[in-house]
Amino acid sequence: MGLKIFKNVILNQKTGFLLVEDGKIVDFRQELPEDSSAQVYDGRECHVLPSLIDVHVHLREPGFEYKETIKSGLAAAAAGGFGQVLAMANTSPVNDSASITEFMLGKNMESHPAGPFLYPVGALTRNLQGAQLSPLAELKEAGCRAFSNDGLPVKDNELFRRAVEYASDLGMIVIDHCEDTYLAAGGVMNEGKISSYLGLKGIPSVAESLQVARDILLAAYLDTPIHLAHISCEESLELIAWAKEKSIPVTAETCPHYLFWDEEIIQDYNTMAKVNPPLRKKKDVLAMRNALKNGVIDIIATDHAPHADFEKEVPFAEAPNGISGLDTALSLCLKLIRRGVMELDDLTWLMSLSPGRIFNLPVNTFQKGDPADFILLDMEYEWQVTPEEMLSMGKNTPCMGMELMGRVMAHFMGGKEIFSRF
Amino acid sequence: MNWTHKDLLDIESLSIEEIRHIFQTSSRFIEINSRSIKKVPILRGKSVVLFFAEPSTRTKTSFDMAAKRLSADSFSLASKGSSLQKGESLKDTVLTLEAMKPDAIVMRHSLSGSAGFIARHLKCSVLNAGDGWHAHPTQALLDGFTLSRTWGDDFQGKTLLILGDIAHSRVARSDIKLFTRLGCRLRICAPRTLIPHDIRNWPVEVYHDLYEACREVDAVISLRLQLERQEAGLLPDIREYSVRFCLGQRHLETAAPGVKIMHPGPMNRGVEISSNLADSKDSLILDQVESGVAVRMALLYLYLARPKHEQEIPEV
Numbered sequence: 230m231g232l233k234i235f236k237n238v239i240l241n242q243k244t245g246f247l248l249v250e251d252g253k254i255v256d257f258r259q260e261l262p263e264d265s266s267a268q269v270y271d272g273r274e275c276h277v278l279p280s281l282i283d284v285h286v287h288l289r290e291p292g293f294e295y296k297e298t299i300k301s302g303l304a305a306a307a308a309g310g311f312g313q314v315l316a317m318a319n320t321s322p323v324n325d326s327a328s329i330t331e332f333m334l335g336k337n338m339e340s341h342p343a344g345p346f347l348y349p350v351g352a353l354t355r356n357l358q359g360a361q362l363s364p365l366a367e368l369k370e371a372g373c374r375a376f377s378n379d380g381l382p383v384k385d386n387e388l389f390r391r392a393v394e395y396a397s398d399l400g401m402i403v404i405d406h407c408e409d410t411y412l413a414a415g416g417v418m419n420e421g422k423i424s425s426y427l428g429l430k431g432i433p434s435v436a437e438s439l440q441v442a443r444d445i446l447l448a449a450y451l452d453t454p455i456h457l458a459h460i461s462c463e464e465s466l467e468l469i470a471w472a473k474e475k476s477i478p479v480t481a482e483t484c485p486h487y488l489f490w491d492e493e494i495i496q497d498y499n500t501m502a503k504v505n506p507p508l509r510k511k512k513d514v515l516a517m518r519n520a521l522k523n524g525v526i527d528i529i530a531t532d533h534a535p536h537a538d539f540e541k542e543v544p545f546a547e548a549p550n551g552i553s554g555l556d557t558a559l560s561l562c563l564k565l566i567r568r569g570v571m572e573l574d575d576l577t578w579l580m581s582l583s584p585g586r587i588f589n590l591p592v593n594t595f596q597k598g599d600p601a602d603f604i605l606l607d608m609e610y611e612w613q614v615t616p617e618e619m620l621s622m623g624k625n626t627p628c629m630g631m632e633l634m635g636r637v638m639a640h641f642m643g644g645k646e647i648f649s650r651f
Numbered sequence: 652m653n654w655t656h657k658d659l660l661d662i663e664s665l666s667i668e669e670i671r672h673i674f675q676t677s678s679r680f681i682e683i684n685s686r687s688i689k690k691v692p693i694l695r696g697k698s699v700v701l702f703f704a705e706p707s708t709r710t711k712t713s714f715d716m717a718a719k720r721l722s723a724d725s726f727s728l729a730s731k732g733s734s735l736q737k738g739e740s741l742k743d744t745v746l747t748l749e750a751m752k753p754d755a756i757v758m759r760h761s762l763s764g765s766a767g768f769i770a771r772h773l774k775c776s777v778l779n780a781g782d783g784w785h786a787h788p789t790q791a792l793l794d795g796f797t798l799s800r801t802w803g804d805d806f807q808g809k810t811l812l813i814l815g816d817i818a819h820s821r822v823a824r825s826d827i828k829l830f831t832r833l834g835c836r837l838r839i840c841a842p843r844t845l846i847p848h849d850i851r852n853w854p855v856e857v858y859h860d861l862y863e864a865c866r867e868v869d870a871v872i873s874l875r876l877q878l879e880r881q882e883a884g885l886l887p888d889i890r891e892y893s894v895r896f897c898l899g900q901r902h903l904e905t906a907a908p909g910v911k912i913m914h915p916g917p918m919n920r921g922v923e924i925s926s927n928l929a930d931s932k933d934s935l936i937l938d939q940v941e942s943g944v945a946v947r948m949a950l951l952y953l954y955l956a957r958p959k960h961e962q963e964i965p966e967v
Contacts (some may be wrong), residue, residue, distance in 0.1 A: 265923065280727070324915060350776075409885060420848050420849075421848065421849045422845075422849045422852045424848075425848060425849045425850070425852075425853070426824075426852075427763055427764060427785055428763040428764075428782075428783050428784030428785035428786070428821060428824060429763050429783075429785075430782070431848060433848070484677075490686030496769065498763070528792075539740065539742075542740070542742055543740060543741060543742070543768075544760070544762035544763070544764050544765040544766075544768050545762070545764045545768075546762045546763065546783070547762065625874035
């Protein structure tokens, strides 16, 4: 493979030429290199960013192909700027065996051989039942990148402790969905002003923070990392900040929806905003943005949870939890930059370099030899979120109809174009 | 008054003038209901579906009687034996019903927000006969109308106590909104486990002691205690609840003179209200039932007869 030159691209506020060869970064320079044989690609003054990494998606296959398939989910990932995604295990059958893991990886190779790449997250316990460990070594061998009981948190503290220990032998990290299922039982939205007004059973924020505290104390006691999924409330952030001060090995992610919306958007029983953990209060949204700046939150992940339209067209309590996120996450998060919460570099860290580091995935820092996985981002591109604009089969998002600014125009993995809007 | 609403989903959407207009219209129907021939032809040719996806005796009978007295045809559908039991979605069920061209669907459903949900999908009127813990607007209106028959228009500054399971009560939510709008001061009294977590945002004073709660009150609405609250761990047992919260004559010694007692029914005598008090001269419990038919006639009339036909209620 010969040299490829991406001209007219902006890296770290400098317009120049990105040089790629054999799927690797060669150099970024501001003068045109003299190599007439090189293939030249016009970047049209887009920002060039490393391809994003989403450590929390639900791709629904096998079992729920009417909601999403690996093919459609990865197409949405490519268009949304995500080159690597960690796919949760709550498929049907559950991903608790090598055969399901291999099936998922096979589907990835069938539909998107050049990327985006899916890394299965193995079920921590068999059938996600929280009773018995899954064959974790077998799952790792088959290609799982982490373990989690996402969606059905392990209630039994002793079992959870043993799971974290056993996974650590294998050099694998456990991702915990922090929720005390007794405190949260039957709840359908955040417990507070809106839930009491609407007559809906609430999920108190302490259902999350209590489990966050458990995980922090276990991580400290075992001196073993635990990754905390989709953090939604201020109390959890305070606990994580304390843990980090003490150098306890926990890491944490939040999702775009916890950065932009609070419980108020459920006023009219809006099932598109039904998600677990639930959208909290305004103070939690503000605390969450702050936590991105001060390092309490390590990662922005989407918790992409596609559902069929008809599943959300039911009374609120009957609607499934989840927001479809891959298509809109980056465009939404660019608002954080326009609002002065952070710089583009910080966003790159939270959505690519930091998740890559925590989950030991290849990342592109645009140094010589790094994988040529990158996106071309037009920061000024205005678009409206419509079902047609979304490549995910799940159109369930509170963004529907919204005008967003900034969009991925092209996406390259190993120097090959996997998506283009040009 | 030109009635512009398509649906009755909750109390919020009604202005104070509209509430008073409903009361005035209900008075006319009270009079009609006292005649020997109670049927009037105002809604002849109209059809009303009574879709009760949750058990109900009084609300359903009350709506049924109201529709029939106005000469509308009413059709009953219960969740038991309906296609909802066969796994049909609520949306499909009501779209199917609407295809049969009813003028209104009256619905009772166990899920909060379900009335608003079907109203968004339907062109016909939707009257909410109770949705989950959210709203029971016709109950609140009949409660208000019942008191207006005693108090006239004089609600301003009256103190009203709602006693019992506030957290899980659509009646409490709708009553609080209605009586606040009418200018009353609201109190609630219950153990903390039966009060919503964020009660600070509500326009009510909270009591946990029934004697204190009853001081100077002008009316008490005692709510039915659902016996499953004990199983959910919200109460130790029904006996202990009744010792603390069963409304009796002794609690009312410090109440305002002429205090009125109400209950939306069905009552658990001896649990949330003493049997003697329920049957006493201060009790308006059966007046509520009588008012209920008139209020529902008024609502069917307002939602179905106007503005298209501008029919007048026949004079005596």
